[in-house]
Amino acid sequence: MTAQQQSMLTGSAVRQDVKKGTVIHNGSTDCLGLLLISSGQLRAYILSDEGREVTIYRLFERDVCLFSASCMMRSIQFEITIEAEKDSQFWVIPAQVYQQVMEQSAPMANYTNEIMASRFSEVMWLIEQIMWKSFDRRLAAFLLEEAVIEGTNCLKITHEVIGNHLGNAREVVTRMLRYFQNEGMVSLARGTVEIVDTKRLERLAGK
Amino acid sequence: MTAQQQSMLTGSAVRQDVKKGTVIHNGSTDCLGLLLISSGQLRAYILSDEGREVTIYRLFERDVCLFSASCMMRSIQFEITIEAEKDSQFWVIPAQVYQQVMEQSAPMANYTNEIMASRFSEVMWLIEQIMWKSFDRRLAAFLLEEAVIEGTNCLKITHEVIGNHLGNAREVVTRMLRYFQNEGMVSLARGTVEIVDTKRLERLAGK
Secondary structure: OOHHHHHHHHHHOEEEEEOOOOEEEEHHHOOOEEEEEEEOEEEEEEEOOOOOEEEEEEEEOOOEEOHHHHHHOOOOOOOOEEEEOOOEEEEEEEHHHHHHHHHHOHHHHHHHHHHHHHHHHHHHHHHHHHHHOOHHHHHHHHHHHHHHHHOOOEEEOOHHHHHHHHOOOHHHHHHHHHHHHHOOOEEEEOOEEEEOOHHHHHHHHOO | OOHHHHHHHHHHOEEEEEOOOOEEEEHHHOOOEEEEEEEOOEEEEEEOOOOOEEEEEEEOOOOEEOHHHHHHOOOOOOOOEEEEOOOEEEEEEEHHHHHHHHHHOHHHHHHHHHHHHHHHHHHHHHHHHHHHOOHHHHHHHHHHHHHHHHOOOEEEOOHHHHHHHHOOOHHHHHHHHHHHHHOOOEEEEOOEEEEOOHHHHHHHHOO
16 A cells, blocks of 8 residues: 555544444445444344344454445445444544545455455355254354353343344244253353353354 | 556466356365356355255356355355356456456456455345245245246256255255145146246245
8 A cells, every 4th residue: 555545544534432232334325434443342233124133243353344334335235234232442434535545556455355255254154054053053152152252151141132143033042042951051040141061052053 | 457467367268168067166175266157157055064055146147256266365264166057158267367466456356346245245135035034935036036047937947956056955845836836826847847927926025
């Protein structure tokens, strides 16, 4: 990148602080810009006509959120919602500025390619999960992943929120968690799911 | 692009003819190159450990196949198989040549971005189908799409091949097609599925 391109990017970047639960990008009507996450956690998900959700991927510190600038590329023809899962801070580079630099700069365009390819890989992984894995294995994998993200085996999460991540109804989640509890893999209390047998959950998840 | 870059691409391109059923790219071990399809039809699909298939997208005349050159980008971390669904002809640009030009040329890198974004859009559409649509609606949509591609309502296709496209067992396909037949939407014969009531299939598919 030239010095001019660099200063265009840094000069246009705006810092933003959002509270947990804030919707940052909502479908193709929004085009906030590219986000560089400095702290917190974002979740990208899709919504069915009936209001069911499924998480497509998550973004953490130092990740780049590309689809909040989806107007940059006319071939991006899908609706995605991006929400802060925790209080988050990020830098926003306006879509037009980013697009202008990307059109001129091969390194920037190649960098964007790599970001898109890694989101693509996550989405392909998700398709494999949905197509080939039964719900008990997906739920086990989700609980283990949450424990790593949160750094604790005692997860503060409702059955409804789990359903929104996995694309299943709350009742289905509750039923399976009760089965996990009967089998001694988790312990349930109001608003929490505690992992008590990590090894067995890992075997179930196929790890 | 510079004249030198253009001649690198055209000079390295090799024309290839393949028969229906040829596997052109098989997972991450292969890295043939970028394909420019001049005639025929390709299918990109994923495979489960148990050998079940699901079609991710299809490629037609003038489409570009990017993931047959997946070694170009290290962020492409998934296994995809590409197969000729019909006798096909295409030009192959070797992955290293394409990568070298893309690293220097912003237009080429941006063009690659657009190709990837349109495949991404197709994959997002597939996730929505799998997550929110019941199998009868997906099968109806598939039959209608096939009729458009083949230009006929009398499809020469086995129940097993339909299952490989949609990620379902042959028995499940057969059961649903018999239901469609009882309802007067299709007519079944050995190796063919004939659409007899397009309007009703369209309503079922949600079109």
